[in-house]
Amino acid sequence: MRRASALATSSLISRSLATVDGGAAVSNHRLLQVALFASSSTSEACSRSRSRWFSPMVESFSSGSYRAISVGIAGVMVSGVAAATLSQQVYAKEPPPPELVPKDVVLYQYEACPFCNKVKAFLDYYDIPYKVVEVNPISKKEIKWSDYKKVPILVVDGEQLVDSSVIINKLGGKILPDKVAPSGDDEETKWRQWVDNHLVHILSPNIYRNTSEALESFDYITSNGNFSFTERITVKYAGAAAMYFVSKNLKKKYNITDERAALYDAAETWVNALNGRDFLGGSKPNMADLAVFGVLRPIRYLRSGKDMVEHTRIGEWYTRMEASVGESARIKE
Ligand SMILES: N[C@@H](CCC(=O)N[C@@H](CS)C(=O)NCC(=O)O)C(=O)O
Known part of the structure; x- marks a missing residue:
């Protein structure tokens, strides 16, 4: 067992180093696929962000309340309730009709x-x-039943859907009957494509930028992923080392000279696209907002995500997205 795991790991690493040397098909490399990002969607992260979201409101409410004291405590309480209700209305989920x-x-x-x-x-x-089935990225035994060998795979009432954008389009078509199918050259589609073709490629070079960030990322990945005990230890250190080199190759492949500058630039590009709106979708997130938020969520509380929020204007939009998306709909088993 230990030998099998060591073999698997060494094959992963040798493949990744071969990829570095050969420079071909990096995106298909198994370690890269194993490695892509750790989730920050822990309840701890959520509660931290939520308190940040509410604190400016609480602060402005408090300053308003000084003025309101002259009017009366009751007035303050009424306005507090109103503010809370308003925030819930503005940043709420959009559940489809129950029958859909x-x-x-x-x-x-x-x-x-x-x-x-x-x-x-x-x-x-x-x-x-x-429900979530966490796939072991080395054995992939949980998806042996499928011909498709990547994740995500979404099984909806027995029907297999694959490829994240296709999954979202197909499921969206079923549950959002009023949403007009995008024309293909509209703003929402353009930014969804930007996520798949540009934004995702900047993430790996950032989270494996140096040895400490690569270790931080693999610590997250191995703590949250489906690994055996031995895999957890070996993948953490060997994976971090391998991905450090792979990410240098990715930088070349995608013409990135300074990975942090590229990340900040992408964040600013996105904020410019918002053009003063709360969301790209206006007062509510659209599919592009959800796509940008989704791919950034795993890195948000890693060093790179923290830097991004500190050095760009994306933080306010991100916080609005956290408030809108709210609690996970995942069924805990
Ligand atoms: N275009 C696909 C890409 C999916 C993809 O590349 N997934 C990676 C994980 S991030 C994967 O499963 N790679 C295959 C592997 O791990 O062997 C999508 O949007 O769903």
Whole structure:
């Protein structure tokens, strides 16, 4: 068992180093796929962010209350309730009509995978209850039954859906009857494509940028993923070392000279796209908001995500997204 695991790990590493040397098909590399990101969607992260979200409101409410004292304590309390209600209305989920909610939804995923997190942001926001099967990225035994060998796979009332964007389109078509199908050259589609073709490629070079960030990322990945005890230890250190090198290759492949600058630039590009709106979708998130939020969620509380929020204007939008997406719709088993 130990030998099998060591063999698997060494094959992963030798493959990743071969990829570095050969420079081909990096995105198909198993370690990279194992490695993609750790989830920050822990309840701890949620509660931290939620308190940050509410604190400016509480502060402004408090300053308003000084003025209101002259009017009377009752007035303050009424306005407090009104403010809370308003925030709930503004940043609320959009559950579909109950008759359209699928009965049985199962997501096969890696907790840290950005594509899986894109699907989860969609399910959480539309409040579609789903079960999660965490796939072991080395054996993949949980998806042996499928011909498709990547994650996410979403099984909706027995029907297999694959590829994050296709999953979202197909499920969206079923549960959101009033949503007009995008024309293809509209703003929402353009930014969804930007996520898949640009944003996701900047993430790996950032989270494996140096040895300490690579270790931080693998600590997250191995703590949240489906690994045996031996795999957890070996993958953490060997994976971090391998991905440090792989990420240098990815930088070349995607013409990235300074990975942090590229991340900040992407965050600013997104904020510019919002053009003063709360969300790209206006007063409510659309599929592009959910896609950007979904792929950023696994890195948000890693060093790179913290830097991104500190050095760019994306934080306010991200916090609004956290408030809108709210609690996960995942069914805990
Ligand atoms: N275009 C696909 C990409 C999915 C993808 O590449 N998933 C990675 C994990 S992040 C994967 O499963 N790779 C195969 C593997 O781990 O062997 C999507 O959007 O769902």
